[in-house]
Amino acid sequence: MSLLCEITYRCNLQCPYCYNPxxxxxxRDELSTEQWCVVLxxxxxxxxxxxxxSGGEPTLRRDLPAMVAFASGAGLYTNLITQxxxxxxxxxxxxxxxxxxxxxxxxxxxxxxxxxxxxxxxxHARKLEALERALRRDVAVTLNCVxxxxxxxxxxxxxxxxxxxxxxxxxxxxxxxxxxxxxNRLALMPTRxxxxxxxxxxxxxxERLRGAMEIAYVPxxxxxxxxxxxxxxxxxxxxxVTPNGMALPCPAAAAIRTLHFENVRDRALRAIWQDSEAxxxxxxxxxxxxxCRSCDRREIDWGGxxxxxxxxxxxxxxxxxxxxxxxxxxxxxALREGNxxxxxxxxxx
Amino acid sequence: xxxxxxxxxxxxVKLRHDADGTxxxxxxxxxxxxxAPAAVALELVDGERSVDEIVAAVISRFDVTLxxxxxxxxxxxxxxxxxxxxxxxxxSG
Numbered sequence: 001m002s003l004l005c006e007i008t009y010r011c012n013l014q015c016p017y018c019y020n021p022x023x024x025x026x027x028r029d030e031l032s033t034e035q036w037c038v039v040l041x042x043x044x045x046x047x048x049x050x051x052x053x054s055g056g057e058p059t060l061r062r063d064l065p066a067m068v069a070f071a072s073g074a075g076l077y078t079n080l081i082t083q084x085x086x087x088x089x090x091x092x093x094x095x096x097x098x099x100x101x102x103x104x105x106x107x108x109x110x111x112x113x114x115x116x117x118x119x120x121x122x123x124h125a126r127k128l129e130a131l132e133r134a135l136r137r138d139v140a141v142t143l144n145c146v147x148x149x150x151x152x153x154x155x156x157x158x159x160x161x162x163x164x165x166x167x168x169x170x171x172x173x174x175x176x177x178x179x180x181x182x183x184n185r186l187a188l189m190p191t192r193x194x195x196x197x198x199x200x201x202x203x204x205x206x207e208r209l210r211g212a213m214e215i216a217y218v219p220x221x222x223x224x225x226x227x228x229x230x231x232x233x234x235x236x237x238x239x240x241v242t243p244n245g246m247a248l249p250c251p252a253a254a255a256i257r258t259l260h261f262e263n264v265r266d267r268a269l270r271a272i273w274q275d276s277e278a279x280x281x282x283x284x285x286x287x288x289x290x291x292c293r294s295c296d297r298r299e300i301d302w303g304g305x306x307x308x309x310x311x312x313x314x315x316x317x318x319x320x321x322x323x324x325x326x327x328x329x330x331x332x333x334a335l336r337e338g339n340x341x342x343x344x345x346x347x348x349x
Numbered sequence: 350x351x352x353x354x355x356x357x358x359x360x361x362v363k364l365r366h367d368a369d370g371t372x373x374x375x376x377x378x379x380x381x382x383x384x385a386p387a388a389v390a391l392e393l394v395d396g397e398r399s400v401d402e403i404v405a406a407v408i409s410r411f412d413v414t415l416x417x418x419x420x421x422x423x424x425x426x427x428x429x430x431x432x433x434x435x436x437x438x439x440x441s442g
Contacts, residue, residue, distance in 0.1 A: 049365060049373070049380060077363060077375040102361040102377040140361020140377045168359070168433045169377055211431050216378075 002050040003043045003076075004240040004251055007036065007064065009056040013083055014120030014347040015108060017146050017188055019178040019252055020056065022348075030243045033063040035265065037070045039241055042269040044074040048239075054081035056243070065094040072099030079104065081144075084130035085123050092133060102140040104171070105131050109145070110157040118150055120347050128165075135166060143167045147198065147220075148175040148188040155198045159205045162213060170213060172202060174220035178252035182311055183346050185335060192336075195223050222336045226297060227304025227320035234282035234306055239273060247272045249279055252307040256316045282306050287317060291325040350400060350423050350430075354437045357396035362434045364391050376434050386411050390422050394435065400426065 009020050009027045021027070031039070040051065051071050058064055059082055071078050080095065084105040095103075107127055108118035115124035134141045143165075145151070145158050155172060162170040174195075177185045190198075202217045209215070221228045231238045231250050240248040245263040248254060254261065259278045273279055281287060285298050292303045303309075304320020312321045312331045321328040358364075363375045372388035374381040383391065386407050393403045400422065407418045429435035 049375060050378075075365075077365075077380075079378065101363065101375075104378070138360060140359070142377055171378075214432055 001046070001048045001237050001239075002052065003040075003048045004052045004054055004238070005036065005039070005058075005067070006054055006056065006240060006242050006251070007031075007058050007061050007067065008243050010060050011055060011057040011083070011348070012060075012085060012121065013057070013123060014349075015118060015146075016120075016180055016184045016347055017118075017148055017175045018180040018348060019176060020348065021179055021254055022183060024348075027243045030061075031241075031245050031264070033066055035245065036063075036067050039245075039264050039269060040067065040071045040074055040076065042264075043239075044071075044076055046270050046273060048076065050077040050079065052079045052081055057083055057086070059086040059091060065091075065098045068095055068100050069098035072101075077101050082106070082130075083119075083123070084127040084134075087130035087133065089133060092137060092139075096137060096139055100139055102142065103134050104142040104144050105134060106144040106146065107131075107158075107161075109151040109154050110161040111154065114151060114154065131167075132165060140169070141167065142169040142171050142216075144171040144173065146173050146175050147190065148181075149190045149194065150188070152190045152194040152198050156201045156205075159201070159209075159213075159215070163209070168213060169216065171216040171218070172198075173216075173218035176218075176252075177222070178255065178307055178311070180346065180348055182255075186338065189222065189335060190220060192223065195220055221305075221308075221322045222332050224322060225324040227301050227308075227322040229301045230305035230308070230320075231302075233284075233299075233302035235273070235279040236283065236302075239269070247276070247279075249282070250305070250307055252305075253278070255307055256310045258310070258316055282317070289317065289319060291323075292319050295325070350427060350437060352401040352404075353399050355396055355399050356394050356403075356426060356435050356437050358394060359433045359436055364388070364394075374429075374434065376432070386413070386418070386421060387425050390425060400437075 009024050068078050078100050079102045081104045109115040112124040116122050143162050175181050175188050206215050235249045240251045245265045246261045247264055261278045262272045262276045288303050292298050306316045309318040309320050310316035313328050319326040321332045361377045365375050366372050372383045389410050390403050390407055393406055404419050404422050426435055430437050
């Protein structure tokens with residue numbers, strides 16, 4: 001079981017594919033260091049083995065090393081998910097001394113002009129410096145690049161960059177349409193040709209780099225016949241805590257306005273996990289409508305993504321419209337085929 | 350695989366034992382469940398012991414033939430090496 005700690009939603013980049021909520025007003029009242037440590041202790045006791053520190057940009061919290069040290073001391077595997085612009089040597093020293101096990105650093109594209117255009121600011125050069133710094137250290141590193149229409153054709157270059165820098169693990173993840181990414185879905189949706197070309201490049205690179213680099217590839221679910229097994233099932237293995245302390249079964253779940261999510265300030269993590277209304281509502285298979293209920297895949301994809309079902313149909317209990325068996329599948333087809341805008345139109349402030 | 354090689358873990362790889370006796374290998378952004386012989390073999394990975402010594406230890410703990418233990422340990426180690434979780438050559442990683 002793993003816990004995603006979104007310690008702040010603040011960020012100095014403005015990526016149009018960010019899954020963070022569009023309105024950050026509710027999230028300004030961030031949990032304190034002590035409150036996060038309570039959450040981490042409760043998580044370890046609940047059976048969480050891995051914890052991911054993310055955001056926003058988690059390194060904007062000066063107490064990040066203290067939280068990593070606490071998590072590490074509680075026996076948790078610690079992972080930092082960062083865009084790297086603040087990952088200076090001094091911070092790396094502190095994080096490694098705190099016991100950080102793994103760092104994931106993202107780039108927006110392999111080449112600076114496009115990467116900075118996507119990020120909405122000049123950041124790429126600093127990110128590459130941070131990546132090289134981390135690669136020299138005694139910490140595992142994953143290089144991540146979120147794929148969408150603006151950079152999908154650069155997959156080969158991203159792999160070449162990773163190879164040149166000696167990256168052991170590369171994650172190429174197609175954008176998931178939540179938060180800002182959902183808002184910008186028309187501009188970000190790749191074309192089918194891009195997806196097919198990209199997947200061929202990944203397949204060939206995996207073969208060529210076997211044993212030297214692992215490439216984790218997250219396919220674009222809008223182009224599949226069946227939905228992704230989102231979170232490996234609602235409330236089964238994964239929990240997110242937002243900057244203000246809300247406990248969510250999925251990082252994007254706050255968008256589901258028909259559910260009430262409890263706060264770790266009010267109740268212990270175990271109680272929220274075991275019997276809060278939000279975690280219980282879509283756990284297992286009993287909640288499923290047809291065609292999921294009688295489907296052979298119900299314990300493979302768990303009905304797909306609840307957040308996606310809500311965003312597209314207004315009903316979080318519907319079959320994920322990505323599924324070709326969903327009555328709402330035409331919504332996904334229309335989005336997939338209707339991509340036409342040239343540039344993302346909306347960015348976070 | 351060279352039986353004299355002295356395996357060690359790659360960066361970000363940790364063996365974890367739980368109170369209920371189960372073991373898992375924690376790796377970057379994932380976890381691998383381990384059966385009992387695999388857990389015993391990986392417990393002995395320290396950069397000092399050789400693959401041969403680890404196979405011998407597995408035989409001493411479980412009712413298996415040398416052939417079987419040798420094949421299982423090699424298969425496990427090769428699978429982990431491909432993903433960078435285990436380093437079998439000097440200086441790599």
